[in-house]
Amino acid sequence: MSAVPARVLNELFTQKLGSSEGKEKMAEYGGSYIRDRLREVAYSRKILPPEQVTRSDCQRSVNHDTLVKIVDVEPQSRALTISFRGQPTANFIRGPKAEIGFFTISSQIFQKTEQELLAYEMPITKIIEENSVKDIQEVEDREFTVNIEAAVQALQAQANGGGSGHALDASSLQAGTVVEFSVRKGELARNATTNDATIRPIQRPDLVNLFKLLDGNRLRSERLLMTEVDWDDILQWTVEDFGDRLQSETAVDGFKYNTLMGRAYIRTVKTDILRAGNVYVFTKPEFFGKFYVLNNTKFYIDKIANVITFQAWEDIGMAIINIASVRKLELYSADANPATNAESLLTDFIPVTEDSLGTPNNQVDQGLTFPYIVQY
Amino acid sequence: MSTVQIINFTPVSDILPIQRRDFPLADPTLANPLNAVALVDGEWMTLNSSYQAIRASDVTSTSAYASLRCFPLFAERGRYDVQAMSLHKTPLLYRGDYEFDTRIFALASTQGGAAISTILQPLTVGTFTIGSRNYVGLIGHDGTSTNLKPIVGYVTKLPTTNGGQLRFISGWRS
Numbered sequence: 001m002s003a004v005p006a007r008v009l010n011e012l013f014t015q016k017l018g019s020s021e022g023k024e025k026m027a028e029y030g031g032s033y034i035r036d037r038l039r040e041v042a043y044s045r046k047i048l049p050p051e052q053v054t055r056s057d058c059q060r061s062v063n064h065d066t067l068v069k070i071v072d073v074e075p076q077s078r079a080l081t082i083s084f085r086g087q088p089t090a091n092f093i094r095g096p097k098a099e100i101g102f103f104t105i106s107s108q109i110f111q112k113t114e115q116e117l118l119a120y121e122m123p124i125t126k127i128i129e130e131n132s133v134k135d136i137q138e139v140e141d142r143e144f145t146v147n148i149e150a151a152v153q154a155l156q157a158q159a160n161g162g163g164s165g166h167a168l169d170a171s172s173l174q175a176g177t178v179v180e181f182s183v184r185k186g187e188l189a190r191n192a193t194t195n196d197a198t199i200r201p202i203q204r205p206d207l208v209n210l211f212k213l214l215d216g217n218r219l220r221s222e223r224l225l226m227t228e229v230d231w232d233d234i235l236q237w238t239v240e241d242f243g244d245r246l247q248s249e250t251a252v253d254g255f256k257y258n259t260l261m262g263r264a265y266i267r268t269v270k271t272d273i274l275r276a277g278n279v280y281v282f283t284k285p286e287f288f289g290k291f292y293v294l295n296n297t298k299f300y301i302d303k304i305a306n307v308i309t310f311q312a313w314e315d316i317g318m319a320i321i322n323i324a325s326v327r328k329l330e331l332y333s334a335d336a337n338p339a340t341n342a343e344s345l346l347t348d349f350i351p352v353t354e355d356s357l358g359t360p361n362n363q364v365d366q367g368l369t370f371p372y373i374v375q376y
Numbered sequence: 377m378s379t380v381q382i383i384n385f386t387p388v389s390d391i392l393p394i395q396r397r398d399f400p401l402a403d404p405t406l407a408n409p410l411n412a413v414a415l416v417d418g419e420w421m422t423l424n425s426s427y428q429a430i431r432a433s434d435v436t437s438t439s440a441y442a443s444l445r446c447f448p449l450f451a452e453r454g455r456y457d458v459q460a461m462s463l464h465k466t467p468l469l470y471r472g473d474y475e476f477d478t479r480i481f482a483l484a485s486t487q488g489g490a491a492i493s494t495i496l497q498p499l500t501v502g503t504f505t506i507g508s509r510n511y512v513g514l515i516g517h518d519g520t521s522t523n524l525k526p527i528v529g530y531v532t533k534l535p536t537t538n539g540g541q542l543r544f545i546s547g548w549r550s
């Protein structure tokens with residue numbers, strides 16, 4: 001590569017991204033760098049499709065200048081048998097309402113001097129700009145994952161007598177001291193002899209039993225969420241699980257169908273957010289929750305003297321309204337209830353901290369490339 | 377005595393040069409406006425070892441005072457955005473100089489060394505009662521070198537001439 005990309009960059013940023021021609025030239029040079037990791041769009045958006053809302057859809061507060069959207073929840077009703085002379089019981093109608101608050105997810109504020117941009121042949125600012133959208137969606141997924149985990153744990157605690165509930169690990173299951181209501185251990189995990197963080201391969205009955213957690217509560221399981229790591233274990237299913245036609249197909253092409261046992265599935269590479277060994281199942285979004293976008297991703301760029309500054313952000317609201325519409329399968333034998341954390345292994349099962357997102361895979365700055373070339 | 381209202385902490389200087397950083401609340405229940413000691417704008421916070429925001433002094437004890445570097449909270453009680461985030465991040469005025477009007481102060485408290493009485497008097501942070509509950513906010517400092525309580529700002533306008541609010545500029549001495 002020549003110095004052309006740097007020149008294109010300089011032109012682009014001096015003109016504040018004003019030229020479409022500049023953007024095309026950037027794309028032309030966009031593939032000449034080594035990528036650190038796969039970046040994918042938000043899985044939360046596939047489970048809870050975002051809805052655009054405007055200011056007029058939202059409610060203000062008299063106490064501060066932030067917004068909520070109030071969501072109505074289906075009112076309760078029932079029928080009853082009565083005699084010819086009797087009359088039904090009354091139902092003074094009331095529908096629950098939930099508030100969804102809006103907040104901002106922002107990229108970092110990126111800064112660089114015009115002169116130092118000349119030291120790059122890759123369009124570094126363009127790459128960061130494009131990655132920022134996916135970075136923002138990573139945080140969406142983190143928020144979503146924290147919320148669904150809170151939902152299943154709340155229901156699980158209720159089923160175990162309220163309070164913080166009970167530890168759900170192999171030994172408590174074998175002792176019969178805990179009920180699996182919204183969280184279930186996989187077959188291999190429940191029969192383990194130790195409570196540990198080892199991820200056991202997912203079995204076909206694990207999924208069936210997970211579906212039953214939802215299907216047995218007048219809800220229907222519709223979408224599965226799992227990591228690519230757990231998905232890979234499905235490829236290990238035997239001819240007894242797949243049948244000979246699928247087994248031979250899978251051996252060559254992998255599993256290529258859009259549904260698994262009748263349910264749509266979503267796979268993610270974001271194993272720092274959805275940790276391996278955790279599989280969730282959801283109902284359709286209308287039974288589940290809301291994901292509102294108040295402001296789509298905005299991009300700000302400015303140049304003061306020779307310092308270029310840019311930032312991207314969006315304003316969203318996201319909530320799990322019906323906590324009964326998500327259930328979880330755990331493929332490890334240790335306890336993942338944050339209130340009990342019986343084996344102190346919780347950090348292996350929950351999303352990493354927001355600050356830890358984006359930890360690089362490559363170790364180029366540490367000199368770990370092979371062969372390692374030294375200039376002099 | 378000050379009176380706490382809906383808005384208790386308002387800028388007098390430009391806020392753009394100030395680094396307003398969001399930190400997760402170590403105790404997320406403080407974002408709930410119905411909490412008896414819910415955070416209000418103008419209270420003072422510090423950081424714990426987990427890089428989370430905690431009150432700068434013990435809110436349950438009116439003899440408590442700040443001993444570490446601390447930062448004012450720039451978010452009204454029960455803001456929806458703070459409650460909506462899973463981390464309950466709340467914005468602090470983290471770096472940079474500013475001038476603000478605040479209602480979260482105790483004019484007569486002497487636990488910082490001296491009651492607030494003069495212009496450009498140094499200020500420190502402590503716990504006091506306003507109405508029926510405790511807050512962590514500004515109290516007077518005597519400015520002596522032997523007083524090791526941190527100075528977080530200086531009075532620029534006394535409440536008597538500022539509609540009941542204390543105007544101060546930021547400034548630091550440990």
